[in-house]
Amino acid sequence: MFHADEIAGLCYERFNQLPRRGKPEPGREWTLLAAVVQLTRCADTGDVLNDSHAEVIARRGCIRYLIQELHGAVSAGDSSVFCRADQRGKWKLKPGVSFLFFTSHTPCGDASIIPMTDSESQPCPLVTSVKGDGGTDGALKRKAGNQSVPDIHRTGAKCVPGGPADPLHPGVGYHSTGVLRVKPGRGEPTLSLSCSDKLARWAVLGFQGALLSHYLEEALYFSAVVVGKCPYNREAMHRALVTRCSQVSDLPAGFSPCPLEVFQSSLEFPFSQAQTELRHQAGQGRISPCGAAISVCNVTEQPLDVTANGYKHGVTRKALGTAKARRTDLQTYLDYKQASESYQQAWTELRGQAFPLWPRGDRDLLLFH
Numbered sequence: 001m002f003h004a005d006e007i008a009g010l011c012y013e014r015f016n017q018l019p020r021r022g023k024p025e026p027g028r029e030w031t032l033l034a035a036v037v038q039l040t041r042c043a044d045t046g047d048v049l050n051d052s053h054a055e056v057i058a059r060r061g062c063i064r065y066l067i068q069e070l071h072g073a074v075s076a077g078d079s080s081v082f083c084r085a086d087q088r089g090k091w092k093l094k095p096g097v098s099f100l101f102f103t104s105h106t107p108c109g110d111a112s113i114i115p116m117t118d119s120e121s122q123p124c125p126l127v128t129s130v131k132g133d134g135g136t137d138g139a140l141k142r143k144a145g146n147q148s149v150p151d152i153h154r155t156g157a158k159c160v161p162g163g164p165a166d167p168l169h170p171g172v173g174y175h176s177t178g179v180l181r182v183k184p185g186r187g188e189p190t191l192s193l194s195c196s197d198k199l200a201r202w203a204v205l206g207f208q209g210a211l212l213s214h215y216l217e218e219a220l221y222f223s224a225v226v227v228g229k230c231p232y233n234r235e236a237m238h239r240a241l242v243t244r245c246s247q248v249s250d251l252p253a254g255f256s257p258c259p260l261e262v263f264q265s266s267l268e269f270p271f272s273q274a275q276t277e278l279r280h281q282a283g284q285g286r287i288s289p290c291g292a293a294i295s296v297c298n299v300t301e302q303p304l305d306v307t308a309n310g311y312k313h314g315v316t317r318k319a320l321g322t323a324k325a326r327r328t329d330l331q332t333y334l335d336y337k338q339a340s341e342s343y344q345q346a347w348t349e350l351r352g353q354a355f356p357l358w359p360r361g362d363r364d365l366l367l368f369h
Contacts, residue, residue, distance in 0.1 A: 108195050
């Protein structure tokens with residue numbers, strides 16, 4: 001068994017070992033850290049596969065690692081992760097191998113809608129209703145002082161169009177809970193779902209994705225989610241990541257809602273928003289989220305990758321769309337994803353039973369080379 005602080009400390013230590021390039025400016029920029037950690041029941045203590053400020057980037061790095069391990073298993077029978085399954089041509093996890101997910105902050109979206117307490121460093125002021133001239137409730141007023149009205153943490157993730165909207169009532173009635181939300185962010189609006197929604201999806205479909213499902217006997221599930229020190233509520237995490245999909249049925253063989261465990265560490269990420277605000281000094285400029293993302297993965301080819309504001313670090317706008325800006329070993333893969341029949345069947349059941357409003361992405365974006 002693992003301890004939440006051990007996982008958090010391991011991830012923070014690995015982040016500290018990374019080169020300076022792409023890291024936030026101390027005292028002025030803040031960011032998040034996410035990682036997938038491989039656990040093996042043996043003398044080893046575990047292996048950090050990928051860490052970044054984004055849950056999705058961490059999961060992508062894990063998939064890169066799994067592809068490398070699967071290639072080694074198929075070509076040379078050499079893998080610390082996979083062994084042959086009973087079904088011909090399929091593979092499964094070796095006994096004793098599991099994966100957990102770490103994030104330094106509560107995932108955005110539904111899991112972040114949690115009660116506030118007076119002792120917390122609150123990310124937004126509390127809310128009360130203000131009486132208008134006619135004695136009726138008028139605009140909402142925010143203030144940071146003592147408050148008699150219970151309140152909740154806000155999430156910047158917006159409700160998916162076509163479903164329940166946020167009531168925006170004072171206090172605990174501000175948000176709807178249990179609904180799909182598009183991810184908050186700077187720049188153009190996005191169709192990407194919040195990290196809470198994506199983790200809930202992975203808890204049913206597995207985190208391996210459609211392509212790896214061609215080769216695996218069963219979906220791969222995170223055994224647990226560990227969250228660093230931050231505003232956190234176990235019931236909200238369970239609601240967002242587990243309860244919403246726990247009754248999904250009629251899934252194909254190899255898929256099943258995962259009884260995900262959630263834990264919190266007492267260790268805080270040094271580059272969290274709260275720590276950045278504490279360390280900020282006059283003259284450093286406005287506090288802001290870091291525009292760079294660092295992805296480090298336990299793979300042989302290009303283990304470290306840095307992007308800035310969505311673009312590969314060091315690639316000019318003139319080079320965008322050229323071989324310098326993208327990997328050249330990828331083929332058009334929409335057909336391969338669709339051909340993973342069991343995975344697509346499981347996704348159809350999940351969407352129909354739990355997430356009917358999950359938006360479909362532009363298929364043209366999957367026709368890349």
